[in-house]
Amino acid sequence: MGDMPGNIFSPLSTPAREIFHLSWLVLAVTGGIFMVVASLAFYAVVRYRRRKNDDGREPPQIFGSNQIETAWTVVPVLIVLVLAMTSTRFIGRIQAAPRPPNAIDVTVVGHQWWWEVRYPKLGIVTANELHVPVGQATWLTLLSADVAHSFWVPRLAGKTDLIPNRVNQMWIEPEATGLYVGQCAEYCGLQHAKMLIRVYVHPRDEFDRWVKAQTETTPPPPAVSSGKRVFESNACVNCHALDGTIANGRYAPDLTHLMSRATLAAGAAPNSPETLRAWLKNPDEIKPGAHMPAMTLTEDQLNQLTAYLLTRR
Numbered sequence: 001m002g003d004m005p006g007n008i009f010s011p012l013s014t015p016a017r018e019i020f021h022l023s024w025l026v027l028a029v030t031g032g033i034f035m036v037v038a039s040l041a042f043y044a045v046v047r048y049r050r051r052k053n054d055d056g057r058e059p060p061q062i063f064g065s066n067q068i069e070t071a072w073t074v075v076p077v078l079i080v081l082v083l084a085m086t087s088t089r090f091i092g093r094i095q096a097a098p099r100p101p102n103a104i105d106v107t108v109v110g111h112q113w114w115w116e117v118r119y120p121k122l123g124i125v126t127a128n129e130l131h132v133p134v135g136q137a138t139w140l141t142l143l144s145a146d147v148a149h150s151f152w153v154p155r156l157a158g159k160t161d162l163i164p165n166r167v168n169q170m171w172i173e174p175e176a177t178g179l180y181v182g183q184c185a186e187y188c189g190l191q192h193a194k195m196l197i198r199v200y201v202h203p204r205d206e207f208d209r210w211v212k213a214q215t216e217t218t219p220p221p222p223a224v225s226s227g228k229r230v231f232e233s234n235a236c237v238n239c240h241a242l243d244g245t246i247a248n249g250r251y252a253p254d255l256t257h258l259m260s261r262a263t264l265a266a267g268a269a270p271n272s273p274e275t276l277r278a279w280l281k282n283p284d285e286i287k288p289g290a291h292m293p294a295m296t297l298t299e300d301q302l303n304q305l306t307a308y309l310l311t312r313r
């Protein structure tokens with residue numbers, strides 16, 4: 001079970017581990033209460049079940065006992081107090097953590113239904129994927145372009161909401177390399193369930209190579225120039241940005257390094273030549289209700305456009 005990529009019980013980053021420890025306390029206390037209540041209920045059900053020779057009279061009615069009333073008020077209040085105060089202490093500790101000077105800065109903007117991912121200091125813009133170095137803190141600034149979303153990668157940290165007109169912050173500090181998956185954790189509309197996020201944690205040199213690849217754009221080979229023309233002569237350019245073309249829209253995912261990403265449309269489909277073509281033909285087939293219209297291109301245009309986009313890596 002420890003290998004499950006979204007497992008809340010196998011934290012691999014400081015905030016997630018703190019929450020995991022707190023969850024043991026909460027589970028132990030609530031589990032204890034459950035055992036006491038369940039065994040008393042079970043005892044009562046068995047011990048006082050209906051018998052053949054019952055005389056049908058009511059058992060003695062007890063009320064107005066100050067001792068009992070006080071006990072079952074004070075004990076739960078104490079339990080709630082302990083849980084609330086411990087939670088507050090953990091939340092405070094995570095939120096007040098000082099930002100290390102070498103932390104990576106990432107801005108994540110929630111959209112219906114995908115994640116815009118920006119590295120302002122590195123000049124990188126991508127979507128639905130975060131790439132970070134191992135053993136180093138990454139500071140996330142969370143914004144929303146439309147409705148409330150929630151960023152949640154269970155093995156790295158707790159949930160933090162992305163709220164319109166508000167700036168939220170959170171941080172992660174992954175201890176092991178690999179892929180960590182998460183999803184939007186705040187119902188945000190039709191395709192909320194297909195709003196997945198992937199966090200790739202790299203060894204330092206691999207991360208540097210990723211940064212380098214994301215900051216370079218190669219001109220498209222001449223063979224796909226007709227596809228580039230299809231792209232530039234359609235409304236794609238109003239919604240999407242793509243370096244080296246006239247497209248600079250911010251409404252939709254940046255396509256400059258489209259093929260460096262593992263999935264299309266926030267995990268709705270794997271990113272392959274076939275699914276890419278199918279997406280361009282009719283996004284609704286893959287993600288019903290997605291905010292990208294079917295562009296009614298001809299089969300030739302679709303082939304040319306797909307061939308062009310496949311070179312954007």
Ligand code: HEC
Nearest residue numbers: 113114127234235236239252253264265266290291292295
């Ligand atoms: C009205 C705005 C709009 C137009 C026009 C538009 N798109 Fe999109 N596109 C979107 C949105 C929004 C998404 C994200 C959908 C989602 O994930 O829910 C998207 C997603 C995509 C993706 C997947 C990106 C990724 O990383 O997952 C590709 C590829 C794409 N569009 C290509 C195109 C091309 C090529 C055209 C022109 C033929 C085009 N789009 C026209 C809004 C638009």
Ligand SMILES: [Cu+2]
Nearest residue numbers: 149184188195
């Ligand atoms: Cu969402």
